[in-house]
Amino acid sequence: MVRSVSASDRAPVHQDRVDSGRTPADTADRFWIYSAEESLARTKTGKEGLPSMEAARRLADVGHNVAVEPTRRRILAKIGKRLVEPLIAILIAAALISGATGDWASFGIILTILGLSIALDVTQEHRAEAAAEALKRSVAVRSTVERDRKPVSLPVDEIVPGDIVLLRAGDLVPADGIVLDSKAAHTNEALLTGEPFPVEKRPGPSDADTPAEAFNALFGGTALVSGEATMLVIATGARTRFGGIAAALRSVEPPTAFEKGLHAFGILILRMTAFLVLFVLLANLMLHRPAIESFLFAVALAVGLTPELLPMIMTVTLSRGAVRMAARKVVVKRLSAIHDLGSMDVLCTDKTGTLTEASIALVGHPGPDGEDSDRVIELAAVNSRFESGVRSALDDAILSHTANKSLETWRRTADVPFDFERRRVSVLVERNGERFLIVKGAPEEILARCDQIDQGTGNAVALVPDMRAQLERLLEEKSGQGFRCLGVAWRNMPADRDRPAVEDEQDLVFAGYCVFVDPPKASAAQAIARLEAAGVRIKIISGDAAPVLRHIVETLNVPARGLLTGAEIAKLSDEALAVHTAETDLFARVSPDQKTRIVRALQARGHTVGFIGDGINDAPAIKAADAGVSVDGASDVARAAADMILLEHDLEVVADGVAEGRRTYANIMKYIRMGTSSNFGNMLSMAFASLFLPFLPLTPIQVLLNNLLYDVSETGIPFDNVDEREIARPHTWDMHELLRFSLIMGPLSSVFDIATFIVLLQGFGASAEVFRTGWFVESTATQILVVFLIRTTLPAWISWPNKVLVASSLGTLNVALLIALSPLGRGLGFGVLPWPILLIMAALGTGYLLAAEALKRFALPKQRSIGGHQGRRLKVIG
């Protein structure tokens, strides 16, 4: 039986190292100190990988390769958790006491009602989660793993210790492990160590003390930016070096503003409920009512008042939102990000692919004289062909332009792969026994590193200031016309140099520019206009040059103010940057780390920030954003960091997602408003009833039944239609608004409740049974029907509900009437309701609904102005 690689497994194997002066504690985590053979032996595997049977056994043993196991629990666990909730537990105890005292009817009924409501809760939640989970799996990052002696593509969460993984440039390193074999492999560990430059990885062992120095170790969560590597997996999931940290970080990840607000709201309700229940209990006891029944009544009231279905409604509404968003080509990985997307008021976007077609073509390759030069394009092609990193679209354009050019005379020796900090790539090549370093990259930086120019033949002459100025003008002219440019340069290298370094990229000979066109995406203009109209400000953040960005926004006619470059941002403190972001919409030549700084600066100003990007360079910012968005074809790392994935690279899809996020929010708010208004009203009515009624207004069982029916009636809310005006602006959680709503709608319903009491008692001299039947009918009906009024700020007859909500509401209303008015109800303590009383109840109910419709415009939130959401975070009470 193979076990996971735990500390105890290691002890015997590295006995010799313990003898050589190391303590087991030192070596426990330093898996890179072993040779390939030792590591293979320790993980009980071979170079050909694991058989799938064995892999399945290990998976069952060590668990999935995820930093945090999903919180989705099994159905039984979910039921168990509900059974131990205090109120439910008290009810179960109450049922048992009823049974013990011979009241088998109560025993049966209480347990049936409880069973039904738990079943409703659990099945709804479970189904919704399963649907959301399936969607999430569809965008899971995959790795190529050797199984049964052949490479297969597997979701990364199925990787186990002992697996052999084949990595290529652009892949996410799926777990911790060591390099068995490599070809120019470099990883970017910025996400974990903050080190922005790629580090080379080759087979070990290494003696390093820290992970950063371990040249043969690969860490889960980093990215292979160049070359290829064969990796032996040593540790997966939370056992990885950074998996543990990630898990720790995730557990303290601040809740969204909505979640915070909701929590504060829950606590408020809880306090009010506790207060009321105690009040009712005391009043009943002081009036010498039967103790057990009074106690049960109080508990049943508490059950009725707690919004116990809220977590389920949240999950169902969000999952339902996720399913709807998937239909609009947005796959949600983190459900609560739907709220963030809906409340997002700033969207940061990259340029290529989002604002442009990303169909890049080479349109020119001028030498220093401004004329297209064969020398320039040949050097560029050699560079693109021989670099080991992820080929960018620029490289593809160069290579397709030179497809029929023979580069046979050139031989590759090594390279310094591209990274987004230096924005260039060098290859070391040989021709006719001579060695050259060919460098291409961001043109202004290439030019700054040149002191000679190439006359088109390989002859180098000094770069005089006039010439430099002329080259700068040429670049300005091309960029100003919206062309993307790269600079190409070279230098001679000593024949014995095999390992070029970043330091070699100077004293270069300037060869010329490569000029590319990437047409702006016409549809982007429309999508941006739509987002801006919906209160989402667009900021463009790109590694590309300022003139190119300016040209794009002019062509697309995007209203963008201000521009900051990476060089300027580097000089600003975080505070100063935050101030600048207010009037800056364009950010050019920014590094990956600066993208993150911009996101944080915007957040510091109280914005809810979205970030959409597709590159390795976008991943940290995607992670930092409230709503991190990536696209289906993006790099693994970007997709792994994102909260949601667009199946189509289009801002229009984001705009759809925003609308969907706001829809979801609006529906959750309906449930909350329903809860608060009826809760608050009920509390007042119950307090009144306890003091002035000669008997309990409802039996405990009737209270429970009312609660169950009400809950079922609300299960249609997640499906409900939402008014256009609800999705017109970013939403904000506002506790004051909710309180105002309760303070208007609650007393209103109490007025009608009390009127009902008076009519029943004074007008008809109703018996306890008839009284309870009358009130049950009236209160259940109004509680259920009021949803059709408060679901919209528009007049109820203009905004139509979804048919699922109509069905769930009217269906349960019918059941309620059937139970209360037919002989079925006799067993539940209902009496025969005379017709005149029924008519009066109907009249009172109608009166209440009309009054609610008339008063709701004072209670529901007004339409907000665009500025209304600024400072959102400050508004949250919590």
Ligand SMILES: Nc1ncnc2c1ncn2[C@@H]1O[C@H](COP(=O)(O)OP(=O)(O)OP(=O)(O)O)[C@@H](O)[C@H]1O
């Ligand atoms: N393959 C390459 N070879 C040399 N230089 C490159 C290459 N790819 C990119 N660069 C340089 O790095 C700069 C930044 O890259 P890029 O434009 O892809 O950044 P980005 O932030 O992803 O931009 P975008 O917003 O367009 O997605 C480019 O403008 C270019 O100067």
Ligand SMILES: [Mg+2]
């Ligand atoms: Mg990009």
